[in-house]
Amino acid sequence: MIYALCFTLILVGLYGITCKKNLIKIILGFIILDYGINLFLILIGFRKDGIAPILDKSMDINTFAATSVDPLPQALVLTSIVIGLAVTALMVALATRIYERYGSFDVTKINKLKG
Template sequence: MIYAMCFLLFLIGLYGATCKKNIVKIILGLVIMEYAVNLFLILLGWRTNGQAPIMSQQTDLPAFTATAVDPIPQALVLTSIVIGLGILSLMVAIAIRLYERYGTFDITEMRRLKG
């Protein structure tokens, strides 16, 4: 169920990125898509009443593996958030420059390239 909601969020983002005319809305759509994937990755590592996956010398191994959450998705999500930040800042920078050139955020009025 929760995965279906997550996928719905992904589709909302995809709709926003592909069907909207306003640059800011396109950027928001892309951000929503990215966050849906990040949420999905985090959900993969979710475990109810899980404990932090930190081992020490005294850790009881069977009990540890029975309760610890999967640490890899957390590492993946951190990387993917950083990449998302890079893309987002580049997108916003280009959007500001585009606004300076065209005086609008509407992509239907930016049509110098076609054919």
């Protein structure tokens, strides 16, 4: 059920990318898609009644390995979040330039091909 809700979030992002006219709205759809995919990956690594993958001094290593959540998706999602920020910055820079040239964020008005 949580997976289904998470996928609904991804679908909302896809709806924003495909159905919206405004460039900023398309970027927002991309951000929502990004969030949904990150959340999905973290959900895959979750373990019921688990603990964070940080080793405590008083804790036995075997019980730690038996109760901790999966550290691998967390490490990869950490990378993916930062990349998402960089890509968002790049898209916003492009949108700014497009606005300066055409005076609009509307993608249906940005169809003049001038040399």
